Amino acid sequence: MDKSKRKVVIAGNWKMNMTPAQTEAFIKELAPLVKGKDDSVTVLCVPFVDIATAVKAAEGTNIHIGAQNVHFAEKGAYTGEVSADMLKAVGAEYVIVGHSERRQYFGETNDTVNARLKAGLAAGFKMILCVGETLDEREKNITFETVSLQTKVALKDVSKEEMANVIIAYEPVWAIGTGKTATSEQAEEVCKAIRDVLAGIYDKATAEATTIQYGGSMNTKNAKELLSMKDIDGGLIGGASLKTADFSELVSDAQ
Numbered sequence: 001m002d003k004s005k006r007k008v009v010i011a012g013n014w015k016m017n018m019t020p021a022q023t024e025a026f027i028k029e030l031a032p033l034v035k036g037k038d039d040s041v042t043v044l045c046v047p048f049v050d051i052a053t054a055v056k057a058a059e060g061t062n063i064h065i066g067a068q069n070v071h072f073a074e075k076g077a078y079t080g081e082v083s084a085d086m087l088k089a090v091g092a093e094y095v096i097v098g099h100s101e102r103r104q105y106f107g108e109t110n111d112t113v114n115a116r117l118k119a120g121l122a123a124g125f126k127m128i129l130c131v132g133e134t135l136d137e138r139e140k141n142i143t144f145e146t147v148s149l150q151t152k153v154a155l156k157d158v159s160k161e162e163m164a165n166v167i168i169a170y171e172p173v174w175a176i177g178t179g180k181t182a183t184s185e186q187a188e189e190v191c192k193a194i195r196d197v198l199a200g201i202y203d204k205a206t207a208e209a210t211t212i213q214y215g216g217s218m219n220t221k222n223a224k225e226l227l228s229m230k231d232i233d234g235g236l237i238g239g240a241s242l243k244t245a246d247f248s249e250l251v252s253d254a255q
């Protein structure tokens, strides 16, 4: 696949699935299946309690481990939250922020996503920033406006240099976990629009260098076509990342 300017990243988002024991078994099974498939970067974003186990199990493999969120404060009275230092200490390398489930169910706003993104970047993580419109927003014809606003606010005060550690995941909310995938044209159109927004905030070179993933019911049937699109540089994968056979096939599709 010719995405020569950019890193193609295939990232699993396990959401609230898997115990540490299941995590260890999964990575042991996955490692030989993705061995040598290095045209793309393979990442698993696992629940907080699985990170240490995952990091250990992935040692010596080409699998990278990430978290699914990070708090913006260094420490303090934030019951239920986890800081960047804590994630560093257990060996995470990537962090997702702004996932639509966080926005929908846990009250995250563009501003909190911006704060979390900046905290993660300051700590040296590679960040996966999720943006995407709801069905209502798509039907009202405000997809580009929505995604552009999410992108701009999330990246407020993020420098051009820091963009080297930012991946953007375009995830239409109506396609997440629903089995309804955006068509490759729909996905490409928005990923391209996000790249134009980046060119506006930063410059063309930064926009061209940024990895933009598609996410939302990406699976072994549709991945090849989605990944062949010019502005789609990988996937953020929920359901299909929970089975080693499916996930490794997606990694193969990205070679």
Ligand code: PGA
Binding pocket: 013, 171, 175, 176, 177, 178, 179, 215, 216, 217, 218, 236, 237, 238, 239, 240
């Ligand atoms: P899905 O989830 O692949 O199960 O639709 C994607 C995501 O939410 O990141």
